[in-house]
Amino acid sequence: MRNLTAVSTAALTMALSATAAAQTVHIKNAKIVTNGPQGIIETGSLTISEGQIVGMGANLSAPRGDVQIIDANGGWVTPGLFVPYSQLGLTEVSQEGSTNDSRSSKSNTSISEMAADGFNPQTPNIDNTRIEGITHAAVSMSPGKNLFSGVGLIADMSGTFGSVINDTAFAYVQMGSRGASKAGGSRAAAMAQLRAALDDADAYPEIYSSPTDGDTLSRRDAAAMRLVADGDIPLLVGMDRASDILRLIKLNEDYPALNLIIVGAAEGWMVATEIADADLKVMIDPHNNLPDSFDFVGARLDNANLLHDAGVEFAITTLSADSNHNVRVLPQHAGNAVGNGLDWDTAFAAISEVPARWFGVETGTLSRGDAATLVIWDGDPLELTSSPTAIYIDGETQSLESRQTKLRDRYGPLADAETPHKYR
Secondary structure: OOOOOOOOHHHHHHHHHHHOOOOEEEEEEEEEEOOOOOOEEEEEEEEEEOOEEEEEEOOOOOOOOOEEEEEOOOOEEEEOEEEEEEOOOOEOOOOOHHHEOOOOOOOOOOOOOEHHHOOOOOOHHHHHHHOOOEEEEEEOOOOOOOOEEEEEEEEEOOOOOOOEEEEEEEEEEEOHHHHHHHHOOOHHHHHHHHHHHHHHHHHOOOOOOOOOOOOOOOHHHHHHHHHHHOOOOOEEEEEOOHHHHHHHHHHHHHOOOOOEEEEEOOOHHHHHHHHHHOOOEEEEOOOOOOOOOHHHOOOOOOHHHHHHHHOOOEEEOOOOOOOOOOHHHHHHHHHHHHHOOOOHHHHHHOOOHHHHHHOOOOOOOOOOOOEOOEEEEOOOOOOOOOOEEEEEEOOEEOOOOOHHHHHHHHHOOOOOOOOOHHHO
8 A cells, every 4th residue: 555655746846956966866755665685674764975885874964065865755766667668769659660669560670779779869759758767678679570679778768868878788580370460370470580580690700701601691691690600699589378388398498598577477377387498488478368379368467476485587578668758657567466476576577677687687676785776665666656856867866757747747737727728
């Protein structure tokens, strides 16, 4: 239940305006979720200086000197949230081709296409996502003409042109029934093409005397796939059916260098022990509980619980909402897992520390010496009615405005009613 006192709007506005100029920030009277050895500090304080956390604890006093004091009034302080899979920054208007770089349906290239080349950090969806407490995201194109959707990136949600942290962070391949349709009509064809692509990558560059010497991949695509084959970057594999997951485990036995992460796994609970034994990682959506395709007839709401009980490490996604406009509902999806029996700490780590660690990003925890990437909330962040009252990325205060909030304030029922509507 939401039982925490929110920071007042006036106090927050003063705090944020002063923070931009202050060298040191001290946040007091907060419930601090560390995602680390200190666990949850029920009532504590945290000090930020030069972009880092320089102090944190239950009995921490504010340092002397030029310090901006923010009283959280019992609110929560947590690491920033991390979206583990999205198309953020690749699409502004889905049905307007000039603003949609999420897939290439006619391209002759595949794995070598880089999401970073189409990423626009100033698309409104970035602001809409950030103001819900999300500070980082993994961004990938969707599969277009073939199984592969190219190389994905990791970016922070600051909306700045320097927000891409890693432009060669992972690759994505679509398997299951969707992959089968792109491979020619069968799962066997999709798996054969994936194996051939890995073999081409293993043989690169020796077999490539011309750009098209590979069985499946061009020379350029094989060069990109080599990062996957060598395990230098993770390969995200879209699939849900339990039998498909078992075949992926067999693939991993044949190509042990791979760093595989299953995206979907709606029927993962059926083969949870096998996933754990194979040490595979999984991204799941706790809202995927309806059999709306034959790929996840066995979907159920307690998938996360059963995977967790089997020892599978997982992150939480928003696949059932979408991967662009509504990834901001990530904390509610984690909350849904808690509502169906998953413990709170595991659910929160699955949208913060876990994906950050998978992708090698130094965020997701709060401890002395960490970059000050954190969120102050007015309540439990997994509760639908809770909202951020302040957001920091690397110690920099982030705006809580977006195009949607500006439109709300301009045209909403609380706007200046004396001004004609069209002049507001």
